[in-house]
Amino acid sequence: MSNKSKQVPTVAYSESAIRNNLSITEYCRTSMAALSGCTAGYASKMFASKIFNLNVIKTVTPIIRRCLNVQSHQIPKAHFTPLANYWIYQQNDKIKTPPTISNSIDLPNGLTWVPPLIEPAGILDEIIAPSTETSETPKEAHRMLIIRRKKMKKHKLKKLRKRMKFVYAKRRQRREMKKEKAFQAVLITQCKEAEKFSAEQYVEDKLNKLHEIVIPRYWKGKKYPEFIIRQKMGLPPK
Incomplete structure (x- = not known):
């Protein structure tokens, strides 16, 4: 083999x-x-x-x-076409038939019987509102009202300052300008007086004041007019 x-x-x-x-x-x-x-x-x-x-x-x-037979059960291929803009909602273009309208009306909450609407037979009494003319009713929480009033004043003042901010700034600027002008006027007058100062005249005034005769108001214990005292002192009349 x-x-x-x-x-x-x-x-x-x-x-x-x-x-x-x-x-x-x-x-x-x-x-x-x-x-x-x-x-x-x-x-x-x-x-x-x-x-x-x-x-x-x-x-x-x-x-x-x-x-080796090739003919076998093959799974059908699924073709997927991706959307161009997948984040945008794609509206369904299919025509929808109107839903059927049911004529039956069900009661809410599973009720089976509804009581009939009947108006009351008796006449209702009139309701009178309390009058606001008399001030006999005491004020309640008066301390809270005081606190509220203070807070409202503070709030309104804050709003006023915020609203009138530029107006107040303009007033303040005008006030400061007026003070500055008055101060500058005083400085100008002082500068002018300094320009007019003369040393010779100053010395002469001081010497005249030094040699000036002081006339007393009393003469030998008695009060006399100035011209009588000048006569008794032998001075020329003024």
């Missing part, structure tokens, strides 16, 4: 056999037939083994064809 006759044909149980609904028993039968044919071929002659090999090939080829 040659090495070629010793080779045992083997068939793998692939997924294609499962897809073609080939049962395990059928697969085992075919494989066992192939194996038995091979063992019988070992004992027979060379010619018989060649013929047997042809039969084995004939039995194995349909199995291989079924295994």
Whole structure:
């Protein structure tokens, strides 16, 4: 026996056999037939083994064809077309039929009976509002009213200052300008007096004041007019 006759044909149980609904028993039968044919071929002659090999090939080829069969159940492909602007709401253009209007009206909260609306038979008494003419009603929370009044005054004063901010600033500026002008006038007069100052005249005035005769108001304990005192002192009349 040659090495070629010793080779045992083997068939793998692939997924294609499962897809073609080939049962395990059928697969085992075919494989066992192939194996038995091979063992019988070992004992027979060379010619018989060649013929047997042809039969084995004939039995194995349909199995291989079924295994290699491409026609299988394929999942249909889904085509997805992405939107150009996926963040914008896409309005549904389908025509919607109007909903059916049911004429039945259900009571709210599961009520089964509603009492009828009947006006009261009796005449209602007149309701008189309390008069506001008399001031006998005492004031309540008078301390809170005082606090509120103070707070309102402060609030209004704050609003007034905010509203009259520029007006007050203008008044303040005018007041400061008036003070500055008065101060400058005093400085100008002092400068003019300083320009008119003469040292010679100043010295002469001081000397005249030094040599000036002071006339007293009393003469020997008696009060006399100025001209009498000048006569008694021997001075010329003034």
